Amino acid sequence: MKALITANFSDESLTRLTDELGMDVEYLPIADRDGRLPEDELQAHLRDTEVLIVGYEGIPEHLLDEADALQIIACARGGPDANVDIDAATEREIPVLYAPGRNAVSVADFTWGEILSLMRNIAHGHHLLHTGTYTGDARADAAGGGSREDVTWGMGNDSPYVQLKGPELAGKTVGIIGMGAVGREVAKRAQGFDVDLLGFDPYIDADAMAEHKTEKTELDELLRESDIVTVHVPVTDSTRGLIGGDEFEMMKESAYFINNARGAIIDQEALIDQLQSGGIRGAALDVYDMEPIPEDHPLLDFDNVVTTPHLAGAAEEVIDRHSEMLVDDIEAVLNDSDPTHVANEESLS
Template sequence: MRRVTLGSGHASTAEASPTARWSFVATGPSSSIMKILVTANLSSAALSRLEDDYGFDVEYVPIGDRESRLPESEFIDHLEGVEILIVGYEGVSENVLTQAEDLEIIACARGGPDANVDIAAATERGIPVLYAPGRNAVSVADFTWGLILAAGRQIARAHHLLHTGTYTGDPISDAAGGGEREDVTWGVAKDSPFANLKGPELTGKTVGIVGMGAIGQAVAARAQGFGVDLLGYDPYIDADEMADHDVTKGDLDELLEKSDVVTVHAPVTDSTRGLFGTEEFAAMKDSAFFINTARGALIDQDALVKALQNDELQGAALDVYDKEPLPDDHPLLDLDRVVTTPHLAGAANEVVDRHSKMIVDDIDALLNGREPTHVADKSVVDDFGLTADN
């Protein structure tokens, strides 16, 4: 059993002295200072807690200061003597875990730690993997509605056409009524932006939300002001819980048939990979819009392109793709009714602050003998002995 020991005179409770020095040891007390490697972006407040409040020896090499992930060999070098790893995007493979002999806790600053951490290998070694589900739910939900509006009302396309000269020209003075008040000088006639870039209002439409976890629920909350009806599909969320968010639960076929907008917020699992393909897009209304801010692996991207090219959908807005970055000759970039953004939905300023607090709170809980709120495999915590020498 692993033990956490405090230096002499400190208690093992949440009220322990902020100058306490923690250290993991296999047996017996130790006075060494715990070493932490942080490769994720972390807030200054969280770093201060780790360094100043707890006195940890912190090496901070955030992804935001680098051009790419650390190469595995360099990553392993950084992990020498490290007991706690706070990781963002570096791959924590079985090989990395084998080399990181002193590692005791992994904290992944992401909602899905299995994307870059070998959870099974960590569990086998008795290493808990903390993570931050819902860290970007607010950010993604906000962005989703931005995409819905941008695609439906052709905001992004209008911006592009204006900036590339299609709708620029010499200003026109048009006081059609004979007075001083000028009319719409861009015009409303054939081939005007007003005529070419119309789109549907949202009020009275049906929005289908696929995946009713933290992000799906946040999307539903933001829907209320638009006067839309909400349908939800999620096999793990019951009808009563969906009703709490003013969402009517249905199966996927019903949702696709009835929705004017389908927005995807499901995780990638064996059952959801390729969830949307030719049949699913064919089941949607020809006037519908498809929105994906979740993961590219959830859809057959070629099938979506064909559906859009064949006018089987009115439009789409995508923030994620089966391959990233998108090649500059990708057919999605040639489609006028498609809004494309480069994986930005979770890129709000507040996300780093949120995941930083979540992770450090859970590290604090674990080191103080409390169960962390978010851990990938709770069985590891059950076997994770925590005591303190006073």
């Protein structure tokens, strides 16, 4: 069988495809290109491809019309409907495999990194050092009279010790919006910080949340009670614009807001208004309503906002994980077994 791979893929899984499954693999990874594969080029490759492992290229119906040999689509993402026309694939009896939870560990790690960076001014302190605010002539600054040397950065009211002081995590309440794969990993990592957890997810019951030491609650209560609110839901009709002006108004003035999910889930202008008015203490964002954001974007002007360029899922292990998941399911389909993750089960009947 001929396979085309446009996603980044692990060497081990490439070897499984060629040596164990006997495939002729054409590998065109994202890492070797400066963007998505152009549609005309992708269309030419698809004409004799039987197994497509796709990353971020769009697979609309008209491309499937030209892919007469195609038998399997495997999407290296948690939500294949973002770039694959699943209905069109189903009509052609092509199963669409995918990799839910592939980056859950990565995003959860990143989330706690952002929380700590925001609350304790780690990113801001780094920026101030690199822009010269807290650099200067080295000097000893010891109180004297003690039996050991005590060098500090200065103790005046304009010192970093005073200006960049932030709260500890212990005793705080963390509200997790979305208790899917990522939310559960966030909750798991929370246990070492001695925090209380609230969770909002209409699809997860209280007992399931309790397994992760999280109390199920409604969204309004979570927003009012939490010291930290972190968002981990996909973009759907019900979650688009989930957090808007009214929801930000419910949050404590001392609260921090984290979004590593998708920009469309929040009203970004309402968040900016809340930050400008002091309605919340700070925010950390890895996603935006448009990407990349321009260099004059107002979010870049806040000292109490940590901004990163959509990095939460960019851990090295994510590629290994989605590669293994997809090859396992491709092998299952070829052996007439049930794959673990298929977006259109009816295509298998």
